[in-house]
Amino acid sequence: MAQQGMSIQMAGQYGGQPVYIINPTTEHTQGKDALSMNINAAKAVAKLVRSTLGPKGMDKMLVNILGDIVLTNDGATILKEMEIEHPTAKMIVEVAKTQEDIAGDGTTSAVVLAGSLMDKAGDLLEKGIHPIVIFKGYNLATEKAIEILENFAIKVDKDDRKTLEKIAETSITGKAPEASSDHLAKVCVDAVLAIEENGKYNIDEKIVIRKEAGGKITDTEVIQGIYINKYRLHPDTPAKVEGAKIALLDMPIEFAKTNTKSKIQLGSVEEMFAFRDQEMINFHKMLDTVIATGANVVFSSKNIDDNAVHYLMRHNIFTCRRLKDEDMAVLSLATGAKLVRNMKEITADDLGSAEVVEQESEYEEKTLITGFKKSNSVTILIKAGSEHLTDNIERAFDDALNVVKSVLEDKAIVPGGGASEMQVAQGLRSYASTIEGREQLAIHAFADAMEEIPKAIAENAGLDKINMLLQLRAESGKNKNSGINVYSGKVEDMIKNNVIDPLRVKTQAIKSASEVSAMILRVDDMLRAQERDMQDVNPAHNVHNYNMG
Numbered sequence: 001m002a003q004q005g006m007s008i009q010m011a012g013q014y015g016g017q018p019v020y021i022i023n024p025t026t027e028h029t030q031g032k033d034a035l036s037m038n039i040n041a042a043k044a045v046a047k048l049v050r051s052t053l054g055p056k057g058m059d060k061m062l063v064n065i066l067g068d069i070v071l072t073n074d075g076a077t078i079l080k081e082m083e084i085e086h087p088t089a090k091m092i093v094e095v096a097k098t099q100e101d102i103a104g105d106g107t108t109s110a111v112v113l114a115g116s117l118m119d120k121a122g123d124l125l126e127k128g129i130h131p132i133v134i135f136k137g138y139n140l141a142t143e144k145a146i147e148i149l150e151n152f153a154i155k156v157d158k159d160d161r162k163t164l165e166k167i168a169e170t171s172i173t174g175k176a177p178e179a180s181s182d183h184l185a186k187v188c189v190d191a192v193l194a195i196e197e198n199g200k201y202n203i204d205e206k207i208v209i210r211k212e213a214g215g216k217i218t219d220t221e222v223i224q225g226i227y228i229n230k231y232r233l234h235p236d237t238p239a240k241v242e243g244a245k246i247a248l249l250d251m252p253i254e255f256a257k258t259n260t261k262s263k264i265q266l267g268s269v270e271e272m273f274a275f276r277d278q279e280m281i282n283f284h285k286m287l288d289t290v291i292a293t294g295a296n297v298v299f300s301s302k303n304i305d306d307n308a309v310h311y312l313m314r315h316n317i318f319t320c321r322r323l324k325d326e327d328m329a330v331l332s333l334a335t336g337a338k339l340v341r342n343m344k345e346i347t348a349d350d351l352g353s354a355e356v357v358e359q360e361s362e363y364e365e366k367t368l369i370t371g372f373k374k375s376n377s378v379t380i381l382i383k384a385g386s387e388h389l390t391d392n393i394e395r396a397f398d399d400a401l402n403v404v405k406s407v408l409e410d411k412a413i414v415p416g417g418g419a420s421e422m423q424v425a426q427g428l429r430s431y432a433s434t435i436e437g438r439e440q441l442a443i444h445a446f447a448d449a450m451e452e453i454p455k456a457i458a459e460n461a462g463l464d465k466i467n468m469l470l471q472l473r474a475e476s477g478k479n480k481n482s483g484i485n486v487y488s489g490k491v492e493d494m495i496k497n498n499v500i501d502p503l504r505v506k507t508q509a510i511k512s513a514s515e516v517s518a519m520i521l522r523v524d525d526m527l528r529a530q531e532r533d534m535q536d537v538n539p540a541h542n543v544h545n546y547n548m549g
Helices: 030-048 074-083 088-100 105-126 131-152 159-174 177-193 271-294 307-311 326-334 385-410 419-432 437-449 451-460 465-476 503-521
Strands: 025-030 060-063 069-071 207-213 221-224 224-227 240-249 297-300 319-320 350-359 368-369 378-383 412-415 482-485 490-493 500-502 525-528
Touching: 030 105, 030 224, 030 307, 030 503, 060 074, 069 074, 069 385, 074 088, 074 105, 088 503, 105 131, 105 307, 105 437, 105 465, 105 482, 105 503, 131 419, 131 437, 131 503, 159 177, 159 385, 159 412, 159 419, 177 221, 177 378, 177 385, 177 482, 221 503, 224 326, 224 378, 240 482, 271 307, 297 465, 297 525, 307 319, 307 500, 326 350, 326 368, 378 385, 385 412, 385 465, 385 500, 385 503, 419 437, 419 451, 419 465, 419 482, 419 503, 437 451, 451 465, 451 482
Parallel strands: 207 378, 240 297, 297 319
Antiparallel strands: 025 525, 060 069, 221 378, 224 368, 240 350, 350 368, 412 500, 482 490
16 A cells, blocks of 8 residues: 555544644555565666676666766676665665675676565565565575585685686676786786785785776786875985885975964064064974984875975975875885874884885876885786776776685685576575475575576577576586586586686675565565655745845
8 A cells, every 4th residue: 555645543533533643745655565666676776787797798888967987787886876766776786785895796696686586575475475484485595595505615725826817707707808808817816816914815905906098908917016196296306215214194284374363563574584484494394303204205195385395305305295095095004104194293103114116207197116014015007998998997806806805715616607596596496395384485486586697697698598597407407517608608517617706706695685685575664755845935034135234
């Protein structure tokens, strides 16, 4: 029952009058109508990204109000850029965000699976199955699906570089030019292995990605050190500083007048010059506190004015200004320098260190910092023919770095191409027969939803999804690693074809999709406040008509 402009009233009446307990303008939807509306919202979001699934998935063009264009088939990017209003649809978008945060890839699969689970739940509701029964069945299916995947997974050693590269290549395929996917996969593995520290891989803080439009994709490389897109402020300072002692100043370094209003009476021109000179002396004394620490490199997140640049130049201090906050954070972690917000309080203990700080070219905004004692940070320098292409490769790297990290930490992989989903689907159908009650129907529905992933992969590759699904069902009974090869249009061994995914990506997609489905199924009443325009003001009462004198 959907109502708008009506109110919920308490049972019974007092004196023949209904008793209202909520605002009459609140939109109220309840019962089957609420469930149906939420299911349709979930299906609509899944439909948005379904066509991007798989190596042959289509791209989406997103244009913002400024006319900036984003071309991508990355599910997380698509959903983040879209302005989705429906509350249930927003919950599905959260599935993609959770998947991205935990697994780094598989966002589209998670959303498609969530939409399929809600679609199957809608069919069960039409048959008279209670939402709580579906909820219980989905929970049982989720636990069993995770168990099936963990038993199905293949163990991987961290020294198995070939497998790591194939993992990265599987993630990159479809998101970047396929002819260069093998090279990009090698770069990805090189970067992740280079930052290993006590079995941990902090890719967010130790891997910096820089883009350079122009050149070939195969020129993309891993650089031992940190690149920042800045140059030294004065050409007379050394272009290369060895044994760098680095100060990170999170504050402007500029000669500024006092903010307080004051009046100073000067009796002559000489007094005026003397006053100005004294102000400059005080400013230089403040800079002397930085120089006294022994710093020979200064990076600031804010402005460094010309007076400060020239003074620091006379002491051979390499200076860069207006660094991004993320650059400052990375440099702090790599060099051990502390972010200083008050220049008068800086000490030698606040400085970081690096073997070399160098501006490699007089004509480019590139400064390279290398040789860290406290970190092993690296930079991936992406090169491609256009800015749109470098952006796509950056998004591909974001996923690929995370999947390599997942495999190194979990040491487990599963075959791709729909092979894992088919094994889970078949395992769930066998498991359902051991469950008494109507939950069995929900487990069967969960199995059907799992098969939507290989169906979407086949459909997006221009293949007949029904034929491919039937072939996959038949072959998976003979070979557990059987999946869809979208290039040959056949069902083949995915391990032999080097189409593999991290176990974490698959298990998290199932968990996220199941959890959001359970939350939606438990909602049978929606109260949504209506947006209202600002109340009209009588022109006679406009503030401009009042005499404020």
